[in-house]
Amino acid sequence: MSVIANSTRYDRPNFYRKCGGSGLKLPAVSLGLWHNFGGVDTFETGRAMVRRAFDLGITHFDLANNYGPPPGSAEENFGCILKNDLAAYRDELIITSKAGYDMWPGPYGEWGSRKYLLASLDQSLRRMGLDYVDIFYSHRPDLDTPLEETMGALAQAVVSGKALYVGVSNYDADQTARAASILKNLGIPCLIHQPRYSMFDRWIEGGLLDVLKEQKMGGIAFSPLAQGLLSGKYLQGIPEGSRAAKPHGFLRPAEVTEQKISKVRQLEQLARARGQSLAQFALAWVLRHPQMTSVLIGASSIAQIEENIKACDNLQFSADELKAIDAIVPADKAKG
Numbered sequence: 001m002s003v004i005a006n007s008t009r010y011d012r013p014n015f016y017r018k019c020g021g022s023g024l025k026l027p028a029v030s031l032g033l034w035h036n037f038g039g040v041d042t043f044e045t046g047r048a049m050v051r052r053a054f055d056l057g058i059t060h061f062d063l064a065n066n067y068g069p070p071p072g073s074a075e076e077n078f079g080c081i082l083k084n085d086l087a088a089y090r091d092e093l094i095i096t097s098k099a100g101y102d103m104w105p106g107p108y109g110e111w112g113s114r115k116y117l118l119a120s121l122d123q124s125l126r127r128m129g130l131d132y133v134d135i136f137y138s139h140r141p142d143l144d145t146p147l148e149e150t151m152g153a154l155a156q157a158v159v160s161g162k163a164l165y166v167g168v169s170n171y172d173a174d175q176t177a178r179a180a181s182i183l184k185n186l187g188i189p190c191l192i193h194q195p196r197y198s199m200f201d202r203w204i205e206g207g208l209l210d211v212l213k214e215q216k217m218g219g220i221a222f223s224p225l226a227q228g229l230l231s232g233k234y235l236q237g238i239p240e241g242s243r244a245a246k247p248h249g250f251l252r253p254a255e256v257t258e259q260k261i262s263k264v265r266q267l268e269q270l271a272r273a274r275g276q277s278l279a280q281f282a283l284a285w286v287l288r289h290p291q292m293t294s295v296l297i298g299a300s301s302i303a304q305i306e307e308n309i310k311a312c313d314n315l316q317f318s319a320d321e322l323k324a325i326d327a328i329v330p331a332d333k334a335k336g
């Protein structure tokens with residue numbers, strides 16, 4: 001069964017961007033299912049968001065083995081949505097999964113061993129009802145496992161046909177360069193890196209972006225709104241139902257500090273002067289780097305997706321605008 005998708009979904013100009021040196025294009029805005037799609041959430045809200053996103057031309061949906069809560073439930077729910085609504089559109093979708101964080105008990109349920117990664121990929125495919133994922137990631141580096149083993153498992157995922165492409169997430173610049181080189185020697189390009197990046201966390205500017213360029217890899221930023229802080233929704237305190245208010249939300253109330261909120265106020269003024277909402281401004285700022293193929297947004301409503309995708313209407317920043325942003329949220333060149 002399938003819905004009939006909006007016939008104008010591919011009409012947004014310049015929305016699809018080449019992922020590094022590959023032939024794959026990703027939408028400038030992609031939807032992540034980390035929060036709001038789990039067993040604790042309302043299934044119909046998540047389903048409506050996925051369908052609306054696809055109707056808007058968002059072809060890329062990002063998952064991981066542990067998304068929920070409970071872990072695995074976001075993949076199960078996404079599998080139901082696919083089966084009921086989007087089955088006819090599989091070839092128009094880029095669906096990703098990852099393994100690296102704690103997923104099942106015992107020594108083979110997390111980190112970067114070949115044993116864990118390949119078992120986890122099989123489990124993700126079963127939960128989503130898929131034959132293959134488009135991109136399979138090593139979710140975090142594992143200093144206790146040889147990088148050759150972790151990258152060998154990713155290469156095996158491609159060779160076995162269970163993943164079309166592979167990537168890494170949360171790897172620093174040096175780890176990324178080494179991972180890309182190992183994969184290259186195995187004849188499999190490292191397609192993409194998925195780092196945290198926002199105005200509040202600029203670590204990738206200290207080296208990772210250069211590595212992505214050298215390695216001809218794409219990039220896709222997660223938490224580009226710092227989990228909602230950069231939307232302005234916390235300007236008057238912590239609203240009911242927001243991520244910071246939820247017991248299972250990763251944004252904790254203690255992270256909503258007066259120091260950050262004062263910066264949000266200043267940034268919002270710059271956004272307004274450009275005719276953008278703060279969320280649109282923060283997303284456009286991430287996409288200003290040619291290495292950033294896409295931004296991964298999270299959303300708890302259709303309205304947020306509709307607002308955020310309009311970030312793409314203005315991705316150009318003047319030197320004065322960039323300087324004004326740097327004065328509020330300076331680049332952190334020490335890390336990365």
Ligand SMILES: NC(=O)c1ccc[n+]([C@@H]2O[C@H](COP(=O)([O-])OP(=O)(O)OC[C@H]3O[C@@H](n4cnc5c(N)ncnc54)[C@H](OP(=O)(O)O)[C@@H]3O)[C@@H](O)[C@H]2O)c1
Binds near residue numbers: 036062063226299
């Ligand atoms: N690789 C990794 O290690 C890793 C880690 C984290 C995330 N990710 C990926 O990145 C995706 C996005 O991360 P994220 O959810 O932290 O992204 P985010 O875009 O920084 O935050 C999303 C949250 O911000 C709020 N929001 C979004 N648009 C808004 C708007 N226009 N107005 C008001 N509030 C708005 C919503 O919070 P409310 O719920 O409060 O409305 C939403 O749930 C995840 O789903 C996942 O796929 C990957």
